[in-house]
Amino acid sequence: MAxxxxxxxxxxxxxxxGLKSPATLEPVxxxxxxxxxxxxxxxxxxxxxxxGWGATPVAERARIxxxxxxxxxxRKPELVEVLVRESGKTRxxxxxxxxxxxxxFLNYWSAxxxxxxxxxxxxxxxxxxxxxxxxxxxxxxxxxxIITPWNGPLALSLNPTVQALLAGNAVLLKPSEIxxxxxxxxxxxxxxxxxxxxxxxxxDGDGETGAALVDVGVDKVSFTGSVSTGRKVAAxxxxxxxxxxxxxxxxxxxxxxxxxxxxxxxxxxxFASVLNTGQICMSVERIYVVESVADAFIAKAAEAAxxxxxxxxxxxxxxxxxxWDKQLEIIERQVDAAKKAGAKxxxxxxxxxxxxxxxxxxxxxxxVNHDMTVMREETFGPVIAVQRVxxxxxxxxxxxxxxxxxxxxxxxxDVQKGIxxxxxxxxxxxxxxxxxxxxxxxxxxxxxxxESGVGRVNGVDALRDYSHAQPILIHRWNTKxxxxxxxxxxxxxxxxxxxxxxxxxxxxxxxx
Ligand code: NAD
Numbered sequence: 194m195a196x197x198x199x200x201x202x203x204x205x206x207x208x209x210x211g212l213k214s215p216a217t218l219e220p221v222x223x224x225x226x227x228x229x230x231x232x233x234x235x236x237x238x239x240x241x242x243x244x245g246w247g248a249t250p251v252a253e254r255a256r257i258x259x260x261x262x263x264x265x266x267x268r269k270p271e272l273v274e275v276l277v278r279e280s281g282k283t284r285x286x287x288x289x290x291x292x293x294x295x296x297x298f299l300n301y302w303s304a305x306x307x308x309x310x311x312x313x314x315x316x317x318x319x320x321x322x323x324x325x326x327x328x329x330x331x332x333x334x335x336x337x338x339i340i341t342p343w344n345g346p347l348a349l350s351l352n353p354t355v356q357a358l359l360a361g362n363a364v365l366l367k368p369s370e371i372x373x374x375x376x377x378x379x380x381x382x383x384x385x386x387x388x389x390x391x392x393x394x395x396x397d398g399d400g401e402t403g404a405a406l407v408d409v410g411v412d413k414v415s416f417t418g419s420v421s422t423g424r425k426v427a428a429x430x431x432x433x434x435x436x437x438x439x440x441x442x443x444x445x446x447x448x449x450x451x452x453x454x455x456x457x458x459x460x461x462x463x464f465a466s467v468l469n470t471g472q473i474c475m476s477v478e479r480i481y482v483v484e485s486v487a488d489a490f491i492a493k494a495a496e497a498a499x500x501x502x503x504x505x506x507x508x509x510x511x512x513x514x515x516x517w518d519k520q521l522e523i524i525e526r527q528v529d530a531a532k533k534a535g536a537k538x539x540x541x542x543x544x545x546x547x548x549x550x551x552x553x554x555x556x557x558x559x560x561v562n563h564d565m566t567v568m569r570e571e572t573f574g575p576v577i578a579v580q581r582v583x584x585x586x587x588x589x590x591x592x593x594x595x596x597x598x599x600x601x602x603x604x605x606x607d608v609q610k611g612i613x614x615x616x617x618x619x620x621x622x623x624x625x626x627x628x629x630x631x632x633x634x635x636x637x638x639x640x641x642x643x644e645s646g647v648g649r650v651n652g653v654d655a656l657r658d659y660s661h662a663q664p665i666l667i668h669r670w671n672t673k674x675x676x677x678x679x680x681x682x683x684x685x686x687x688x689x690x691x692x693x694x695x696x697x698x699x700x701x702x703x704x705x
Pocket of ligand 1: 275304340342343344345349367368369370398399400401402403407412417419420421422423425426440441443462473474475571585601611632640645
C-alpha cells in the first residue's frame with residue numbers, strides 16, 4: 194500500500210520496484226520482480242513438495258496451521274509496524290482489521306477443517322440405498338496460485354492461503370506490489386508455524402508476476418482484486434480449464450429505512466464508509482435514505498464526520514492516509530466531478546494539501562445522483578455519499594442499479610422487513626443494522642454477484658472448493674452380474690420398465 198516507483202534493474206536483470214510510505218513519503222523498501230522463469234521454478238518446487246503435504250493427515254495440517262496463532266501473537270508489534278509503514282493505516286485498523294481477523298481465520302479454519310474435509314459416507318436415496326454405498330472424499334487439487342490486493346494485505350492473503358493449505362495443496366502466493374511485506378507476512382507466519390518450505394512460497398512482483406502465475410499451470414487460482422484484472426485472470430483460467438475464485442470490487446449500498454435507529458445508522462454510515470480510509474471492498478459507497486428521515490440522518494452523519502481526525506500512524510488519528518497515489522487521483526476526480534455537477538460537500542470534499550502524505554479529508558457528500566461517477570464507480574476513499582429517496586422501493590431500485598453486487602446493508606428496527614429487503618437486493622450478501630463486516634464472518638459464504646466476482650471465499654464450500662470432492666460409489670452385493678447388464682433380452686426390458694413403477698404417484702415421495 195505504498196507509492197511504487199520503477200528503479201533500475203538489479204544486477205540479476207530483474208526489474209526492481211521502490212516503495213514509499215503513503216503517509217510520510219519515506220522510503221519503506223524495495224522488491225525484485227519475479228520473472229516467468231522464477232514462477233516456473235517455484236511451481237516445480239511446489240509440485241515436488243505437495244504430495245507429502247497432501248498425504249499429511251488433515252488433523253496434523255490443522256495443528257500446524259493453528260500454531261500460526263502463537264507466531265502471530267508473538268510477532269504482533271513487528272506485524273503492526275510493517276502494516277502501518279506500508280499502508281499508512283492507523284494502528285487500530287492494523288490490529289482490528291488485520292490481526293484480529295487473521296487470528297479468527299487461523300483459529301476457525303483449523304478447528305473446522307478436520308471435520309469439513311473428513312471422508313463422508315452419504316446416505317443414498319430410495320431404491321439405490323439397498324444396492325450401493327457412497328463415500329465422498331476431499332482430495333487436494335495440487336498447487337494453488339493466490340493473488341492478493343493492497344487494501345487488506347495481510348488478512349486477504351492469509352485467509353485463502355490457510356484454506357488452500359488445510360485442504361492439502363501447495364500455495365504460490367503473490368501479494369500486491371503495493372503492500373509486498375504485509376502480504377508476505379501471511380506466509381512467514383505459516384512457515385514459522387511449521388508449513389514446509391516449498392509447500393508455501395511467496396512470489397514478489399506486480400502484474401507481470403501475477404500474469405505469469407496465472408499462466409504457469411497451477412491447478413486453481415484464487416484472485417482478489419479489481420474487476421479489470423479479474424477478467425484477465427478468468428480468461429486465462431478458462432483457456433486452461435482450471436477453476437478460479439474471483440473476489441472483485443464493490444459499490445455497496447446502504448439503505449436507511451424510515452424506522453431505522455438514526456443514531457446507529459448515521460454512526461455506521463460514517464464508520465463503514467471511512468474505515469481503512471474507505472479502501473475496503475465491502476465499504477459503504479452509496480447511502481439511500483428515505484426522505485422523511487433524511488434531514489435528521491444527514492445532520493447526525495455530518496456531526497460524526499466533522500469529528501474525524503486524520504493523520505500518520507504516529508499521530509492520534511481516526512483515519513489514515515490513502516494507501517496508493519493512483520487511488521487518491523481517482524477519489525479526487527470523482528469528488529470534484531460530483532461537486533461540479535451539483536453535489537455539496539457538507540464535510541471535507543478535498544485532499545489535504547498541507548500534508549506531505551496522501552491524505553483526503555473525510556467527506557460527506559449530499560445531493561448526489563446516479564449521473565455522477567461517485568455513485569457509479571468504485572471510489573475506494575473516505576467518502577460518505579448520501580442520496581435521498583422517496584421510499585424503500587426507490588431505495589431498492591437505486592441499490593440494484595449498479596454493475597457491482599458485492600454486499601449491502603439495511604438499517605431498520607424491523608428485522609423481518611430488513612430480511613425481505615435483503616432478499617430483493619442483487620448482492621452476494623447483506624447485513625442488517627451493520628455494515629462492512631461480513632468478510633470477517635467465516636461461516637458466511639461471502640462472494641460477489643454481477644461484476645463483483647465468481648465463487649465464494651468463506652463458508653464450508655469455499656474450504657471444500659480448494660479440494661476435489663471425489664465420490665466413490667461402492668456396490669454392496671457380490672453377484673456375478675446385474676440383471677440390467679448384457680445380454681439384453683425382452684426380460685431385461687421388462688425388468689427396467691418395472692423400475693419405472695417406483696416413480697408412480699404412490700411411492701415416488703417415499704423413494705426420494
Ligand atoms: P489489482 O487488480 O490492481 O491487483 C490485484 C493483484 O493482481 C495484485 O497483486 C496485482 O499485482 C495483481 N495483478 C495485476 N495485474 C495482473 C495480471 N494481469 N494477472 C494477474 N495478476 C495481476 O487490484 P488492487 O488495486 O490491488 O485491489 C483493489 C481492488 O480489489 C478493489 O477493486 C477492491 O474492491 C478489490 N477487493 C476485493 C475484495 C473482495 O473480497 N471482493 C477484497 C479486497 C479488495
